[in-house]
Amino acid sequence: MKKIANFTTQKWKIMSESIKGKYEIRTNPNVSVDCVVFGFDGTELKVLLVQRVLRDNLDIEDDTLVLPGDLIIDDEDLDEAASRILRRLTGIKNIFLEQVGAFGSPDRLSKERDREWLEAVRVRPEARVITIGYFALINIQNYKIRPAGFAKHLEWRDYHTVEELGFDHNEILNCAILKLRDKLYREPIGFKLLPAKFSLHQLYTLYNEIMDAEIDRRNFRRRMLKTGFIKETDEYQEGVPHKPARLYTFVQKEFENVSKNNFKFY
Amino acid sequence: MKKIANFTTQKWKIMSESIKGKYEIRTNPNVSVDCVVFGFDGTELKVLLVQRVLRDNLDIEDDTLVLPGDLIIDDEDLDEAASRILRRLTGIKNIFLEQVGAFGSPDRLSKERDREWLEAVRVRPEARVITIGYFALINIQNYKIRPAGFAKHLEWRDYHTVEELGFDHNEILNCAILKLRDKLYREPIGFKLLPAKFSLHQLYTLYNEIMDAEIDRRNFRRRMLKTGFIKETDEYQEGVPHKPARLYTFVQKEFENVSKNNFKFY
DNA sequence: CCAAAAGTGTTGATGCTACACCCATGA
DNA sequence: TCATGGGTGTAGCATCAACACTTTTGG
Incomplete structure (x- = not known):
C-alpha cells in the first residue's frame, strides 16, 4: 500500500471538479451499480472492461480491470443509474439493460488493491457497498466506445480470456453469463448482439459460442425460420470469398404476435 | 398525518431497547431486505404478511400489511440478513431463500402512511433505501409462526386476495411469483411447499394453483413419475372419505443423477 | 350402493434429430 | 477447378396431448 494518506486533500479537490461540478453531489455511499456489457465480433463473445485509474495526476500504478460501474445518485432509479454510468464511462446510450441481481458480500471490497483505489477515489472509502449488477447486449459495431470519467482505457475482452478482475466483478460476470445463456434459450435477444441485418450463419455461430454447444x-x-419473426431481406453479404448469404432481420411485431402462444427457442 | 414529531424522543428510547440492545447497531440506513414467503395449504397458495406496528405504546393506527423485512446490518451478507430478519420477525429458520432482485425506485417509500411509519421507527427516516427481495418456500405445517420484532400480527394470506401492501411490496411480490412460476417449471422445488410425504394429487393441485393452468x-x-426422483413410499393417506392415495417423496439423490442430462419439468 | 377420488393405457399427431447432397461464389 | 460456406429434404423416432373406464374406500 503506497502513500495514500497524502492524497486526501487532493482527492477532495478532484472530487469537487469531476463529480460535484456535474451532478448534485448526492451519491449514495452504500449502493453502486456495475454493468456487464456483452458484445460479439462474429466469432467471440466479448465483455467490455474498464481499466480503472486513480486520477491522471496521481502516480499510483493500477492496471486492474473492472466492470464499468459507480455509486448511484440518491434520487435516480437503479436502471437510470446503470444507463448514466455506462454513458459516462463509455459513451454508450439507449441500450438494452437488465438487472442481474444484488451482490453484497461484506468482503467484496477487501482486496488490497481495491482498498487502495477506494481510499484514493471515494469520499467514504470505508463504507459498506452493495452493488446491483446489470447486463447489457450491444452490437459492437454500432458504438464508438470512448473512455471517460474514471475509465482510463476501455477494452473489449474475449469472454474466455478474462482473468482476475477488481472487486467481486468475476462473480458478477459469472452471474451475467448464466443469465445470458438462460435468456438466449427462450427469448429473442441474440439479435441485439448483431447488426440489424445478419446472416443465419452469424446467428448460428453466436448461439454456438454463447451456449458452448454444437447445434446442428x-x-x-x-x-x-419457423419462429416466424426472423424475416428474410433482399440483401446479401458482400465481399466474402464464398457464396454470399442472404441477410435476415428480426421483426419485433411478428414476435409479439407469436409469443402469446407458449414459445420456446431451442 | 398525526402528531409524529412528538415521538422522536420516545422513538430513540425504544430503538435503544429493541435494536441497539440486541445487535451491534450497525444497521445500514440505505439497504434493506424483504422476504416473500410462500406456503401452500393444500388448496391455495399463501403469502406470509406482517402487520407492521409502530410500537405497542404508540397509539397511531396502522394496519398496513407488508412483507417481512428490515434494514441490513453492515457486516452481514445479504443472504444472512434475509435469514436473520425472517427468523426475528417470524421464528422461521433454516429455510430455502433465494434472491429475487433489487428494488430501488426513488419513490418506493413515499406513500403517506409509509412515511409516517418510517418517521416513527427509523433512525434516519429520510434516507434513500433500496431493498433486496428474497423469496422462500416453506411447508406451512412444519413451522409455528410467531410474530416478533416489529411484527404485530402475522398472517398467511391467500395469494389471490392480497390487496395493497405498504411500500412497493406489491411489486416485489409480483416479481417473486413470476420467479416462482419460472422455477417451478424447470426445477424440482414444488416439494418444498409440501410435507415430506405427499400424494400426487397434492402436487397436482399445487401446480395447477401456482401455474394458473389446468394440466391433464x-x-x-x-x-x-417418469422423472425418476419422485419415489413411492409404503404409506397412504389416512382419514379421507375416499380411496386413500399413496404417498410419494422427493429423492434429492435421484434428482442429481438425472439432472445432468438436460431436464425439463413440464 | 353411492360419492369421490385413485389409478391405469392407448392412439394419433407433432416435433425433433440425424443425416447427405447440390449450389453459388471468389480466388 | 477448388475451397468455402450457403442452402434444401426426408425418414424414423420420441414425446406429448387427448381421452374413458375401472377400482377402492368411507359413509
Missing part, C-alpha cells in the same frame, strides 16, 4: 446447423436454421 | 391429471402423474 440445418436444424438450427429451420427452427429459427 | 393423468399426463401430469405420468410425467412426474
Whole structure:
C-alpha cells in the first residue's frame, strides 16, 4: 500500500471538479451499480472492461480491470443509474439493460488493491457497498466506445480470456453469463448482439459460442425460420470469398404476435 | 398525518431497547431486505404478511400489511440478513431463500402512511433505501409462526386476495411469483411447499394453483413419475372419505443423477 | 350402493434429430 | 477447378396431448 494518506486533500479537490461540478453531489455511499456489457465480433463473445485509474495526476500504478460501474445518485432509479454510468464511462446510450441481481458480500471490497483505489477515489472509502449488477447486449459495431470519467482505457475482452478482475466483478460476470445463456434459450435477444441485418450463419455461430454447444446447423436454421419473426431481406453479404448469404432481420411485431402462444427457442 | 414529531424522543428510547440492545447497531440506513414467503395449504397458495406496528405504546393506527423485512446490518451478507430478519420477525429458520432482485425506485417509500411509519421507527427516516427481495418456500405445517420484532400480527394470506401492501411490496411480490412460476417449471422445488410425504394429487393441485393452468391429471402423474426422483413410499393417506392415495417423496439423490442430462419439468 | 377420488393405457399427431447432397461464389 | 460456406429434404423416432373406464374406500 503506497502513500495514500497524502492524497486526501487532493482527492477532495478532484472530487469537487469531476463529480460535484456535474451532478448534485448526492451519491449514495452504500449502493453502486456495475454493468456487464456483452458484445460479439462474429466469432467471440466479448465483455467490455474498464481499466480503472486513480486520477491522471496521481502516480499510483493500477492496471486492474473492472466492470464499468459507480455509486448511484440518491434520487435516480437503479436502471437510470446503470444507463448514466455506462454513458459516462463509455459513451454508450439507449441500450438494452437488465438487472442481474444484488451482490453484497461484506468482503467484496477487501482486496488490497481495491482498498487502495477506494481510499484514493471515494469520499467514504470505508463504507459498506452493495452493488446491483446489470447486463447489457450491444452490437459492437454500432458504438464508438470512448473512455471517460474514471475509465482510463476501455477494452473489449474475449469472454474466455478474462482473468482476475477488481472487486467481486468475476462473480458478477459469472452471474451475467448464466443469465445470458438462460435468456438466449427462450427469448429473442441474440439479435441485439448483431447488426440489424445478419446472416443465419452469424446467428448460428453466436448461439454456438454463447451456449458452448454444437447445434446442428440445418436444424438450427429451420427452427429459427419457423419462429416466424426472423424475416428474410433482399440483401446479401458482400465481399466474402464464398457464396454470399442472404441477410435476415428480426421483426419485433411478428414476435409479439407469436409469443402469446407458449414459445420456446431451442 | 398525526402528531409524529412528538415521538422522536420516545422513538430513540425504544430503538435503544429493541435494536441497539440486541445487535451491534450497525444497521445500514440505505439497504434493506424483504422476504416473500410462500406456503401452500393444500388448496391455495399463501403469502406470509406482517402487520407492521409502530410500537405497542404508540397509539397511531396502522394496519398496513407488508412483507417481512428490515434494514441490513453492515457486516452481514445479504443472504444472512434475509435469514436473520425472517427468523426475528417470524421464528422461521433454516429455510430455502433465494434472491429475487433489487428494488430501488426513488419513490418506493413515499406513500403517506409509509412515511409516517418510517418517521416513527427509523433512525434516519429520510434516507434513500433500496431493498433486496428474497423469496422462500416453506411447508406451512412444519413451522409455528410467531410474530416478533416489529411484527404485530402475522398472517398467511391467500395469494389471490392480497390487496395493497405498504411500500412497493406489491411489486416485489409480483416479481417473486413470476420467479416462482419460472422455477417451478424447470426445477424440482414444488416439494418444498409440501410435507415430506405427499400424494400426487397434492402436487397436482399445487401446480395447477401456482401455474394458473389446468394440466391433464393423468399426463401430469405420468410425467412426474417418469422423472425418476419422485419415489413411492409404503404409506397412504389416512382419514379421507375416499380411496386413500399413496404417498410419494422427493429423492434429492435421484434428482442429481438425472439432472445432468438436460431436464425439463413440464 | 353411492360419492369421490385413485389409478391405469392407448392412439394419433407433432416435433425433433440425424443425416447427405447440390449450389453459388471468389480466388 | 477448388475451397468455402450457403442452402434444401426426408425418414424414423420420441414425446406429448387427448381421452374413458375401472377400482377402492368411507359413509
